[in-house]
Amino acid sequence: MEAEVVVRGGHVLTMGPAGTITDGAVAIGGGGIVAVGPAAEVLAAHPAAPVVGGDEGIVTPGFVNAHTHLSEALVPGMGEDMTLFEWGARVVGRAGMHITREMARVGTRLKAAEMLLSGVTTVNDMFCHTNMGTFASLGAIDGLEDIGLRGVVSFGAEDVLDPHPVAAFLEEHEALADHAAGARLVGYRMGVGTVLGQTDPLLEASVDLARRRGWSVHTHLAEVREEVVQARLRWSRDTVERALDVGLLDVPVIAGHCIWVGRVDVGILADRGVAAAHNPVANMILASGVCPVGELQGAGIPVGIGTDGAASNDSQNMLEAIKAAALLQKVHRLDPRALTAPEALRMATIEGARALGLDDRIGSLEVGKRADLVRFHGRGIGLATVHDPCQQLVYCASPADVSDVWVDGRALVRDGALAEVRLSDLVAGSRPLADELVTRAGMQDLSCRARPS
Ligand SMILES: [Zn+2]
Structure with missing residues (x-):
């Protein structure tokens, strides 16, 4: 040709x-x-x-951003002094009750631009919200298609903190899958926000739906120690074991973080073909822990690199995430060979593609x-x-x-x-919707604009 x-x-x-x-x-x-x-x-x-x-x-x-949340596009720069569960309840949980499909579209365009400008060409997104009935997650596809970024979308359903009927979550999974089927460059996975964040009826219904529809899954696993402790109190099993028990690992899974995993967990993840997304900047900002990247890779688990969401990074600068991935392993292991530059670049490209099952199409420069x-x-x-x-x-x-x-x-x-849109238009368009979201969600206490100086 x-x-x-x-x-x-x-x-x-x-x-x-x-x-x-x-x-x-x-x-x-x-x-x-x-x-x-x-x-x-x-x-x-x-x-x-x-x-x-x-x-x-x-x-x-092009880099593969293996894990992010475009639902956080309009609420960066808040809550740096919180651990994951506090931040989930006080920042993204509140915003997620009020985000609309238009806010999702506009925020996605902005963050897709930030990703492109740091070399990202594929993003694996999990859109998290509980503004049920609005189908806000579909706005992420609208935004990605507007900008032209390749992506995989999912709806990160959770109902423990903000309960709704199980059917409402399943309906949005179906709607997002249908919308992705009509998109040019956007694929679909079913989202399970976290195993711990779902009631047992929702988790069991989600697993059943994924199996019946042949959907792959995007979730978080073993991000913080509190997750492991609460899971053991609830099921006498940690979240990796619970995911195995309930059948979640019967379908292809990419799991964000995989930090608090023991030897048994690593064996389960490897045996079930689970892929991991390592998010070093978010892990540092929320003080979550350090992913045992070498142990996961040693067990044959593909590990990609993600920025994680704009409320827990708080940028979508993939180059920063790649550098942080190398630095964090080096200082944690006190070994400058713990994660080298070529290894970090492989994780950000071909290994990220492999983690998403897309390595036959992207991730390396090869004819075809x-x-x-x-x-x-x-x-x-x-x-x-x-x-x-x-x-x-x-x-x-x-x-x-x-x-x-x-x-x-x-x-x-x-x-x-x-080349095709003006960055200044994306920035100007996002500001009023970001203010509206913070106001609707009552998050002014987290914004210095509402605080006396
Ligand atoms: Zn995440």
Whole structure:
């Protein structure tokens, strides 16, 4: 196939069998990758195609943000002094009772832009709310489709703190799945907010629905110690064991966190083919703990990297999450080899894709895969001197170094700016809805705008 564009870089990190190519190029055609190799060869094979980039900069597969909550897009920057359960009740739980589908669409557009500008091309989202009957989670698909980001959506149902009929949650799972079926680049998983956050009737009905419909699941597991303790008090089992007992692990599962897991839990997760999403920044801000990444990987569990939601990170800057993933393991283990830059980049690309069961389509630069890729320019401070491209990207690069981003062959970022929408419009559009949400939810006590200085 004739290429529509050739993307060239001083280093092409394919994350695939071709490894790292010095002065390499990737040819894009029909939304897919049609050639990868040394620049001289790719340019010679596609002489008519326009070329983006040169013999400087770095080209990588688009990052896979393995876990976030677009439901938190409008409430960042609050509650930094809370642990997970306090934060759940006082920040996201309150906002989730009042968020609307339009707030979801507008917030998703804003955060999708932030992700794109840090190199993300696929996001695995769990939209959490209890404003039942509004089908607010469908707004996440509307926003992703507006912006053009690839995604997997789920509705993170929980009914312990804010009870509603079980049927209302199942109805939203079905509606979100139907809406995703009509989307161009958005897939679906069934969401289970947390095992502990669901009543037994909702959890059992959700498992039954996922099995009958053949749905994969997105959940959280073993995020904080309180979760393990409360689960043992409730079922005499921790949440991993409870998930196994109730049949939740009978379908493909990606689970956020997997921090408070013992040897038995790791064995269960590996045996059931569960994938993990590691969210180092959120784990640090909520003081949740440190994911045993090496132990999970050693057991054969795919581990991706996520930002987690905009209320527990609080940015959606994937480059920051990748750097934090490496740093947190190093300092926790007191071992600078605990998680290296190449390993962190693999987790953010091909391992994240594998965790989502999408590695046949995305996650590496290989002929036949979809054209999701990022070009980091070499004009700025971040990549001014490149001795080792992996270390340079993980420890030195920032969104200011992101030049161009393609999703499914479509250029959504060009020369460092959004190509199809104005960032200033996204920002201006989000502010009134963020204020409205905070007011409706009665969260002014958490906002300095309502507090006397
Ligand atoms: Zn989460």
